[in-house]
Amino acid sequence: MDRGKLIKILLITFAILTAASSISLFYAYQKPTYERQTIILGTYTHRAIYDYIAELKPNIIYNKTTLKPGEGTLYTAITTGINITFTYKFISSPSPETIGIALEEITAEIESPGKWTKPLHEDEVKELMNLEGSMNFTLKINCTAIRQLIDRIDKEIGTYSSSFNIRVKPRIRVDTIVAKRTVNETYTPELIVMFRAGTEKGNYISIEGLNQTKNKDITETREITYPEVEARRNMFSATTLTTAIGLAALIIAHLKIVGQQKSTERKSKELLKRIMEEYKDAIAEAVGSPPKTQTTIDVESLEDLTKIAQILAKPILRAKEDEEQIFYIIDGNMKYQYKIKA
Structure with missing residues (x-):
């Protein structure tokens, strides 16, 4: 499972646990630990x-x-x-x-x-x-x-x-x-x-x-005295403190991942802009998703894909799919492709 999705699930879970334990702690303090009769x-x-x-x-x-x-x-x-x-x-x-x-x-x-x-x-x-x-x-x-x-x-x-x-x-x-x-x-x-x-x-x-x-x-x-009320207070205090610490740690982790994602997206956009400027004469826009072929080969860089295009004398096509941009070459039943975040 993607680490970001896992942290989101844990974040929601700990938020619910913290809220539940906080409410329980509130009601525990509404009851007296002793009374005079x-x-x-x-x-x-x-x-x-x-x-x-x-x-x-x-x-x-x-x-x-x-x-x-x-x-x-x-x-x-x-x-x-x-x-x-x-x-x-x-x-x-x-x-x-x-x-x-x-x-x-x-x-x-x-x-x-x-x-x-x-x-x-x-x-x-x-x-x-x-x-x-x-x-x-x-x-x-x-x-x-x-x-x-x-x-x-x-x-x-x-x-x-x-x-x-x-x-x-x-x-x-x-x-x-x-x-x-x-x-x-x-x-x-x-x-x-x-x-x-x-x-x-x-x-x-x-x-x-x-x-x-x-x-x-x-x-x-x-x-x-009512020792069970004091015990509930202590238990819910410890639970609330534990879940609150966990929630804080997950928030920090989530913010870190969001920051990393934004940094990656920014770098991807910069890379895509550079690639489009550098290979604009060799790339053509495709309509729709890349076709399915019998064999698909992923290459390391757009530069490698350009070399293959020159050898095969085939155009490089660009298509958008989900959050990715796909650059590919069709040669019969073979497809050469390079993917980059949109």
Whole structure:
């Protein structure tokens, strides 16, 4: 096979291989070699439950002197007090290995929205609200005593409070180990007792925050590696580099051959021009391709062909065939010829 054609075939082949490996390398780098995943090792929940029993004056609307959550509206006019119990639970999965729970403090405050706020420390809560117990505690809101305190504050600062709120804030400290992880945190489930006046429902007491939960996950971030992605990157990098080097070498070889061909063509044209000038009187143009003969003899030069023409007293004919020019002499069944690149 001609060397130039072989290099062209190899050039096309290596170009395709380089493009394919480059595309594969591009997609290999689109995939991560690692990723971080958050694993849930365990869960835990703070659960605070407030319950109450409201004490009522004898009344017609309910015809009983106590109300529990969901049994009816606590109308201010007939409610004398509210007995509140608090229960705290810590729930985890898996179960805690060790646990320590403590009620650090209980604070409260009475507020007249937009006017004033009266903080109550634990001793004041005990005195004013009959606070008893530690972790699971009870307290009683005496509606008459609370109203009297509010009236005194309003008188002192020159305001009037028809509506007011009582906020109770126990602060619970939890120190535990769950799923081999240490948990140290505080939880403050706030209860709000709201005394409302002048509404469409009339004057009544609303309680918010009876059931509260706070859920949390114990997590761990892990790094997962993908060695096969790194291996593909290395493989396609090596393949791309190899084929690119081969492609570059073939391009250089192809350019060299093209240069040589152009140089040969230039020399052939110069030689042909010189021959035509030198032997123009001995050469005649032929129409069509040289005829086929029984015997064909190729000679080394046009000078040799000219000598044969003189000996045989035959003309030299010139014909073009593909990329060659053929100078020939016909002598019966014999043909003498000299070929040169066109």
